[in-house]
Amino acid sequence: MELSEILFKFNVNGKFLSCEPYGSGHINRTYLATLSDNGKEVKYILQKINSTLFKNVDGLMNNIKLVTEYNRAEIIKRGGDPDRESLTIVNTKDGMPYYKTPDGEYYRVYIFIEGAKGYDVVEKPVHFYESAVAFGKFAQLLDRFDSSKLYTVLPDFHNTVKRFENLKKAIEENRSGRKNNVLKEIDFALEREGIVSEIVDLLNSGKMPSRVTHNDTKLNNVLIDVKTDKAVCVIDLDTMMPGSICYDFGDSIRFGCNPCLEDEPNTEKVNFSMPLFEEYTKGYLSVFGNTITKIERKNLAMGAILMTYECGIRFLSDYLDGDVYFRTSRENQNLDRTRTQFKLVSDMQSRYDEMLDIIGKY
Numbered sequence: 001m002e003l004s005e006i007l008f009k010f011n012v013n014g015k016f017l018s019c020e021p022y023g024s025g026h027i028n029r030t031y032l033a034t035l036s037d038n039g040k041e042v043k044y045i046l047q048k049i050n051s052t053l054f055k056n057v058d059g060l061m062n063n064i065k066l067v068t069e070y071n072r073a074e075i076i077k078r079g080g081d082p083d084r085e086s087l088t089i090v091n092t093k094d095g096m097p098y099y100k101t102p103d104g105e106y107y108r109v110y111i112f113i114e115g116a117k118g119y120d121v122v123e124k125p126v127h128f129y130e131s132a133v134a135f136g137k138f139a140q141l142l143d144r145f146d147s148s149k150l151y152t153v154l155p156d157f158h159n160t161v162k163r164f165e166n167l168k169k170a171i172e173e174n175r176s177g178r179k180n181n182v183l184k185e186i187d188f189a190l191e192r193e194g195i196v197s198e199i200v201d202l203l204n205s206g207k208m209p210s211r212v213t214h215n216d217t218k219l220n221n222v223l224i225d226v227k228t229d230k231a232v233c234v235i236d237l238d239t240m241m242p243g244s245i246c247y248d249f250g251d252s253i254r255f256g257c258n259p260c261l262e263d264e265p266n267t268e269k270v271n272f273s274m275p276l277f278e279e280y281t282k283g284y285l286s287v288f289g290n291t292i293t294k295i296e297r298k299n300l301a302m303g304a305i306l307m308t309y310e311c312g313i314r315f316l317s318d319y320l321d322g323d324v325y326f327r328t329s330r331e332n333q334n335l336d337r338t339r340t341q342f343k344l345v346s347d348m349q350s351r352y353d354e355m356l357d358i359i360g361k362y
């Protein structure tokens, strides 16, 4: 089916102008659709949902519907603009939050958030600070939300122990035949087995609270106002599930404290930025500092190391499997991604005490 035909299955108004690939997500296929309504341009985000990964699209979309409706009501109460500060699902003409094509592909539409941008690398420290405030507020929103209503979309998503097992399986199977290219990276990963269960054990024993978290808190999943540099909206709500706040904090650090892109081929350029770590910590604790427990605070830095490590071994596993999970646009992209993550892990491990000192300051 043509994208324009799919778009008009939804409650959109106007004459079709264009539909172009948009953004830099690794999982779904995102398009910016532009229509003309009475001479005025109207934009929407059209997304093809990765239904190989998200097997229960109905459950997934119901989660997003529940949280965004709750969020909208809160934004309206405080006099904000709900179409900008929250994702807004556009239903199909049949009143459904997604459309299934006759070929079994799934699509959804969101209102396009104007005048804001998702950054793949920190261009201004204030953006990173702002993203921390936005994710901190989002964490509080989810904390107030009745979590029993949410369906667990991807069980064990941040179960680092299981991710480690998957890596061992990928090494053994070597489906791509590329194992000999990555012996150094494999050693790096296997040498760190000792840390993989740190947070999982705390969650399982009940010592660390399990909260509903976002689970994909990278900088490009917050839209920042291009004029004011203020965070506008947290997006990419596919992975809201029970988890640890240390992982949400950690995933932001993993992505934003790298001065380069996630797939930078020259790892010499990749260095963990302590000033940016401080910026994020300051922003996050300014809103979540009163809610966070002692054990969570103690493990924020470990969360950053573990999320970076986990992402690294996921990229490495995918490289060994033949690039079947994360979207790639060139040879060795998953290998470059692995290497940037491992460089950051190594930097963080050697500067762990400095990270703890900064957390202690706020």
Ligand code: ADP
Pocket: 022, 023, 024, 025, 026, 027, 028, 029, 030, 045, 087, 088, 110, 111, 112, 113, 114, 117, 118, 220, 221, 223, 235, 236, 237, 238
């Ligand atoms: P993925 O799961 O593939 O990462 P996202 O939901 O994060 O997909 O969307 C990909 C990109 O599209 C985002 O990084 C952002 O730049 C852009 N985007 C997504 N939703 C909106 C929206 N409602 N308004 C404006 N831009 C959006």
Ligand code: GN1
Pocket: 024, 025, 026, 027, 028, 215, 216, 218, 221, 236, 238, 239, 262, 311
């Ligand atoms: C994927 O969808 P996107 O690009 O925001 C992935 C995250 C990884 C991230 C690495 C559902 O996020 O877990 O941390 O890539 N999302 C899923 O950039 O697997």
Ligand code: MG
Pocket: 025, 026, 220, 221, 236
């Ligand atoms: Mg995304």
